[in-house]
Amino acid sequence: MKMNHVGIMVGDMDKAIEFYTNALDLDIVMNKATVVEERESAIGRMCIAVFGEGFKGFNIAHLVTSDGIGVELFEMKERAERHDLDFSRLGIFHFCLQTDDFAGVIEKTEKFGGKVRMDIMRYHPEDDSKPAKMVYLEDPFGNLFELYSHTYEETYASEYE
Numbered sequence: 001m002k003m004n005h006v007g008i009m010v011g012d013m014d015k016a017i018e019f020y021t022n023a024l025d026l027d028i029v030m031n032k033a034t035v036v037e038e039r040e041s042a043i044g045r046m047c048i049a050v051f052g053e054g055f056k057g058f059n060i061a062h063l064v065t066s067d068g069i070g071v072e073l074f075e076m077k078e079r080a081e082r083h084d085l086d087f088s089r090l091g092i093f094h095f096c097l098q099t100d101d102f103a104g105v106i107e108k109t110e111k112f113g114g115k116v117r118m119d120i121m122r123y124h125p126e127d128d129s130k131p132a133k134m135v136y137l138e139d140p141f142g143n144l145f146e147l148y149s150h151t152y153e154e155t156y157a158s159e160y161e
Contacts, residue, residue, distance in 0.1 A: 005070025
């Protein structure tokens with residue numbers, strides 16, 4: 001199994017594209033497009049099946065990470081202004097990106113309207129042979145994401161090679 005993409009609800013498509021391309025260095029695959037509720041096309045029927053009758057349409061954009069993972073941005077016509085994190089609810093609550101430039105990404109995250117949720121943390125501060133570090137951030141719409149310095153396997157493996 002391979003990861004293909006993640007879909008993220010945003011409150012302002014133009015601001016979201018600016019944030020994800022400028023702060024997080026994602027590339028645009030397909031710029032902002034509008035999807036309307038209709039039953040004539042396959043995409044229209046699929047959207048009704050996913051979002052339900054009366055979703056009223058949305059804007060969508062497709063971005064990609066440097067390793068080819070897609071990021072779909074959705075701006076629904078009717079939506080809440082901000083994602084409120086509720087850690088008592090089940091479901092996906094964050095996604096994670098990997099970078100060598102923590103300071104640069106944190107600076108750009110704040111510059112483009114995001115927030116830093118914590119100080120940078122090392123997973124194994126007592127062991128200099130395991131330098132993996134992480135930090136939680138938010139996009140301008142309250143979507144939580146994490147940054148890692150190393151791969152997932154390196155971060156959690158008992159020993160690095």
